[in-house]
Amino acid sequence: MISSMPQIQPHDAEAEQAILGAILLDSSALSQAQEIITASDFYNARHRLIFEAMVELAASSVAIDLLTVGNRLEEKGQLQIVGGRAAVAEPLMSVVSAASITEHCRIVRDHALRRKTIGVLSEALPRAYRKDAIAELLGDCMRELGQLVYGRDGGTWRHISNITVETLQYVDAQAKGDRAVKAVSTGYSTVDRLLSGWHPSDLVIIAGRPSMGKTTFALGSAVRAAKAGARVGLISLEMSACQLGLRLLGMETPLNVHALRTGHVKEDGWWCLAHTAQSLEGVSLWVDDSSVLTVEQIMAKARSLKLKAGLDLLIVDYLQLLEFAGAETRQQGIADASRRLKLLAKELNVPVIALSQLSRDCDRREDKRPVLADLRDSGAIEQDADVVLFLYRHEVYFHDTEEKGVAEILVRKHRNGPIGDCRLRFVDRFARFEDFEGPVDAHNG
CATH class of the missing domain: 1.10.860.10 (DNAb Helicase; Chain A)
Incomplete structure (x- = not known):
């Protein structure tokens, strides 16, 4: 002492x-x-x-x-x-x-x-x-x-020639697949073809109406990124660690999610679960399931994780569940949170993904596909985000559709690249998204 x-x-x-x-x-x-x-x-x-x-x-x-x-x-x-x-x-x-x-x-x-x-x-x-x-x-x-x-x-003043040289080195490293500067893969090849992965210092908004699969999509991206060697932090304000664990095991095994939830697992299923759990021991995926957090606390947790274990990707699920102490209105609180998360992405030089709810306006339209104006609570989300990605599944609204199990990824803002659409397959019984091989409809916004 x-x-x-x-x-x-x-x-x-x-x-x-x-x-x-x-x-x-x-x-x-x-x-x-x-x-x-x-x-x-x-x-x-x-x-x-x-x-x-x-x-x-x-x-x-x-x-x-x-x-x-x-x-x-x-x-x-x-x-x-x-x-x-x-x-x-x-x-x-x-x-x-x-x-x-x-x-x-x-x-x-x-x-x-x-x-x-x-x-x-x-x-x-x-x-x-x-x-x-x-x-x-x-x-x-x-x-x-x-x-x-x-x-x-x-930051300090730097001559533009120094910046262009550094940028050329970055482009060359990207072309050679240098892991030190490479974007984090989204985990889905069709989405990677459109976005080229999650990029350092970007704020990415993944938005959709309830039941579209936002958490499932984000968790799938987190797991696949971690398996590829990225260091990932997931802050879940909505689901407990156990609920996330059930979803994770459903994604990574051929076992029905309902069977996992009810415990109706056969003997060979238990072996599969044990093998999957063991395979995840070596990945750097960290989960915080605190139910009540302010954006300041999230920033502190992210800094702490970066110091303790390193950090390549941060996911926050979801934006509207944050505590907004001191904000006069909810809209003001959301605006402040989105701005701070963008600053955090830049400060830590990692992509920050924030999940977000959408307003009910899209439910009232004939075409239910979301547009940027549907972002709930604040236009500041659209302003601060580098990427805005909507998840849309037609079968959520139209149960008799022929396109069951099809999820549309609608990129409606991409600050440094094209906007466009691509598709994933949603496997409901395993609660996971899979690549849906097909063309990517990309165009410059």
């Missing part, structure tokens, strides 16, 4: 001095430093004040040198606090050039992150002893630590 916290927190005084010295040697180095650190990252208060003075001089288009920095500190009444003009000149003894400023800034930033981590955990410790609400405590910790993990290395 640790009896007391160390009095001196992580820092590197030499790296801090080297940064200040580099800027005094070459004032253009300040811009490089500002891309990585801020004044608050300096542990030494004197170094922090000197850096702040440099930033203020640059903002006023004043040259940065020993004289101007000293004068600026004197104007603010801080020159004696830092130790006088001799102390301002001291960092020049630490470096001979500004060449290593980026590395020195990373050292200072990393120590600052360590100190902030200590701060978050130190504040959490007495709350844990006080028996504060554990869900709130853990949520606060995850949010604050998540901000430290993901909030420091944001």
